[in-house]
Amino acid sequence: MTGELNTLFAIIMSVVFVNNFVVARFLGLCPFLGVSQKTESALGMGMAVTFVMTLASAVTWFLYNYVLLPGESNLLGLMLPGVKETGTVDVLKTISYILVIATLVQFVETVMKKTSPALYESLGIYLPLITTNCAVLGVALLGTTNAPQHLNLLEASVQGFGAGIGFLIAMLLMSGIRERLALLNVPQSFRGVPIAFVCTALMALAFMGFSGMVSW
């Protein structure tokens, strides 16, 4: 039990700080730069991404273990015996993930609109925006791989959640910086996106301090 908790803690520390999806892996830069002008919208975006990443990690985990991996548990193998030996990891992984994530998000959005209008309002436009976010696909791909080790469902979901929190923290920091940038005397040619990229680079330099903190 303690070992399992330690693993989960290591996963969270790893994806939040050491391998932060934005500033260490450079995934999800479009929402990171596009929606970080105001802290409120950055928080909304961060929460929406956290939500989707957690769900996507869990769902793609099932997909990976019961449809893509070769073996007895492969559901496709019931109908097509050949799949049991080969699996469908090579041909289906990326495309099925994109399809599943996009469907999932649209589905969640529809359900949420009916059952929880308040949450739907607060996430707003960001939810449909992130269906094809590379950070979401990235966390799904990283959660369902056998190298360095095969994650179980809980670990994959926690990794998705932690990656979302890491994204949220990066968004929050960046939005604070960009609100200040709006007041600064930035040279004409650097205003807007260029200085935001410079900021991202310097943030990434600062986050390098965490490297090696957890071996995950």
Next chain:
Amino acid sequence: MSNAQEKVLLVTTSPHIRGPEDIPRVMWTVVGALAPAGLVGVYLFGYYALFIVILSVLAAVLTEAVIQKYLLGQPVSVKDGSAVITGILLAYILPPGVPWYIPIVGAIFAIAIVKHAFGGLGNNIWNPALAARAFLQVAYPAPINSDWRVLKQGGIFSNITGVDSITQASPLFKEFGGKTYNYTDLLTGNVPGCIGETSAIALILGGLYLIYRGYVDWRVPAGYIATVFILAKFLPAKIEAPWANDPIYHVLAGGLMLGAFFMATDMVTSPLTKKGLLVFGIGCGVLTTLIRFYAAYPEGVCYSILLMNTATPIIDRYTQPRLLGQGKK
């Protein structure tokens, strides 16, 4: 600043008292406060250390002048001393035996990208010298990390890059086989390390003078050093060295004094509110200890201050003091 803004700022009720404080005075005082640590460094590491400091300062000042004159078309403001401070600070956090081009590349990065891309003095988000150090760490890992040299015999005429010197483990070397230095050596600076960080006593004196003059808020160094002291005592360390949980060693060794008194306290890149300054100092302390204890790098001062610089706008946002008459939230 435009004329309209100036007029707005000037309309106050009399009497008006003109203070003697202006940017050059503050900056040159800081340069003076930094001088003792540099003198110790030059005495310990020989004339080459002085050469590195001069190169770094020259590169910083020249870069600033060229950018202001030819790229931005502004009046050149190198006389205010801020580029000089960036140059000195950058040299102080470089190992004494680095190749000559390292301080030049670093100073150009610091001034051109970290300072002037953001709009120059007073506009930068990160401390230029520290960001340049982090940049050099990535760009030139070998010369920055490998060689911690000390002179066989003290004296400024010895050459640190040549036969007069030997390589020695730095005080914060984490793996087995490091060397533990005693408190006296750490205080006076008789240890391997970066040019300006070795002598704790010279840095404390300079820092206290700045606090006395009111240029530095005591909350940052106090919060920083106290946090490192407490955490170093009680946090379980993943270091095999005998000083792992020795709080005094952690406070005296490495760049902590230089960072706490001269870099974390940078007026531009630290929070504006008093509560924010305390949060900033404590945050630096927590991150420094975490990096020293668990991360790959031996020293965490540079990265912890950069990370807290990143968080400064958010800290300012959430620590704004309550206005008089305004209710609690």
